């Protein structure tokens with residue numbers, strides 16, 4: 506392999522290594538669904554568990570503010586089986602906020618967040634100690 510071919514190959518490898526994951530995320534917001542995380546539409550190996558794990562998002566708008574309520578209709582059976590946390594992400598999957606649950610005190614996996622001046626998609630993640638991470642989306 507001559508130097509020019511090597512350089513071309515190296516550039517292509519670098520470009521694909523850097524660009525493909527980013528491009529995949531940008532073009533397919535649900536990439537990883539059914540494997541890395543689960544959704545109502547792609548429950549993967551937990552198909553029978555979707556009903557109790559998909560986070561339910563409710564929005565309440567008041568002027569520039571939006572109250573976001575996230576509820577996971579899942580049991581809180583102390584440390585045996587419970588929702589560990591909720592995480593709220595913005596349209597670029599940037600972290601907004603999270604709430605950890607204490608299964609000895611929290612009877613329900615419910616969290617609230619206040620967004621001011623935000624528009625666009627939001628994503629809620631709900632993490633079960635046995636059945637992994639579930640994602641829902643809502644449009645603010």
Ligand SMILES: [Fe+2]
Nearest residue numbers: 633634635636
């Ligand atoms: Fe679970």
